Amino acid sequence: MPQIDEYLAANSDRFVRELLEFLRIPSISADSRFKDDVRRAAKFVHSQLERLGFASQLVETEGHPIVYGQSPQVEGAPTVLVYGHYDVQPPDPLNEWVTPPFEPTIRDGYVFARGATDDKGQVFTHIKSAEAWVKTTGQVPVNLKYVIEGEEEVGSNNLEIFLEKWRDRLQADVAVISDTSQFGPGRPAITHGLRGIVACEVTLRGPKQDLHSGIFGGAIANPVNALARAIASLHDASGRIQIPGFFDDIPPLTDAERQRLAALGFDEAGCLADIGVSAPFGEPGCTTLERRWVRPTCDVNGIQGGYQGEGPKTIIPAWARAKITCRLVPNQSPEKVALALEQHLRENCPPGVT
Numbered sequence: 547m548p549q550i551d552e553y554l555a556a557n558s559d560r561f562v563r564e565l566l567e568f569l570r571i572p573s574i575s576a577d578s579r580f581k582d583d584v585r586r587a588a589k590f591v592h593s594q595l596e597r598l599g600f601a602s603q604l605v606e607t608e609g610h611p612i613v614y615g616q617s618p619q620v621e622g623a624p625t626v627l628v629y630g631h632y633d634v635q636p637p638d639p640l641n642e643w644v645t646p647p648f649e650p651t652i653r654d655g656y657v658f659a660r661g662a663t664d665d666k667g668q669v670f671t672h673i674k675s676a677e678a679w680v681k682t683t684g685q686v687p688v689n690l691k692y693v694i695e696g697e698e699e700v701g702s703n704n705l706e707i708f709l710e711k712w713r714d715r716l717q718a719d720v721a722v723i724s725d726t727s728q729f730g731p732g733r734p735a736i737t738h739g740l741r742g743i744v745a746c747e748v749t750l751r752g753p754k755q756d757l758h759s760g761i762f763g764g765a766i767a768n769p770v771n772a773l774a775r776a777i778a779s780l781h782d783a784s785g786r787i788q789i790p791g792f793f794d795d796i797p798p799l800t801d802a803e804r805q806r807l808a809a810l811g812f813d814e815a816g817c818l819a820d821i822g823v824s825a826p827f828g829e830p831g832c833t834t835l836e837r838r839w840v841r842p843t844c845d846v847n848g849i850q851g852g853y854q855g856e857g858p859k860t861i862i863p864a865w866a867r868a869k870i871t872c873r874l875v876p877n878q879s880p881e882k883v884a885l886a887l888e889q890h891l892r893e894n895c896p897p898g899v900t
């Protein structure tokens with residue numbers, strides 16, 4: 547494929563420019579203030595596909611639109627369905643960014659912007675590789691179907707409905723999802739599984755309003771204290787999850803699986819240095835890679851409650867809230883885990899807090 551390589555090399559500057567344009571769109575699906583920007587990102591993908599001569603359309607949903615694109619039919623060739631998403635996570639906290647999240651910047655050969663590796667960069671790769679084929683040989687050698695959604699970061703609820711409705715049109719021999727990462731520079735990877743998720747928000751309520759801690763402190767349960775205790779009960783000191791029944795349905799890792807993971811030669815020290823952490827921590831008896839890839843988790847993603855302003859304010863807060871998610875592995879039922887989590891939190895809540 548020398549002419550394709552030549553085309554890619556000759557156009558790489560333009561590809562990067564167009565990618566930066568894509569990255570400049572703040573398509574934050576979780577935040578309704580960005581609804582128009584999310585649509586703008588969908589239109590961007592749509593026009594990219596259209597420019598290749600692919601049949602492309604915005605499919606409306608109850609939420610953000612799905613972009614569907616299809617290359618001209620090549621008889622006898624296999625069909626490849628490419629999935630990706632054009633929405634991004636909220637960029638907060640903004641002051642932690644070296645350069646603003648929606649002003650893409652290239653440093654040391656890397657593009658820094660919200661969504662650069664999740665998932666706009668990957669989506670763009672699939673579009674531009676098709677472009678290279680179309681512009682050099684006249685067509686892609688397979689039948690391509692693109693499903694690029696705008697709600698991946700908020701649970702993909704409308705994708706399920708779309709897949710059901712479009713079942714026949716989406717028939718394919720293989721589905722390619724590049725909403726994943728490489729194992730390392732120059733080490734591409736085929737990801738054959740990802741952990742699932744259960745997400746919930748827990749609110750503990752105590753008194754009907756904030757109270758003075760000098761008058762009521764010590765006499766009633768403080769919702770923030772109670773929430774901290776309930777959260778602490780989710781793990782033991784070693785990091786093992788304590789929710790009853792949580793591990794029941796999970797088959798143990800086989801020796802062969804453990805060996806294959808170990809054989810990858812994961813650079814743990816380098817990884818920890820990259821993220822600025824001095825020591826690994828997690829389920830006893832597992833390696834870091836096992837904890838990251840094949841074991842389930844339970845994590846607090848955010849916590850709220852009480853006085854957040856400058857200086858002290860001596861209150862017993864009226865409420866406290868936490869966002870909690872569990873990463874799940876094969877055989878775990880999300881419904882069962884959600885129920886067990888709820889029950890465990892309820893049981894670890896003191897009287898007077900609901």
Ligand SMILES: [Zn+2]
Pocket residue numbers: 631664665698725
């Ligand atoms: Zn993603």
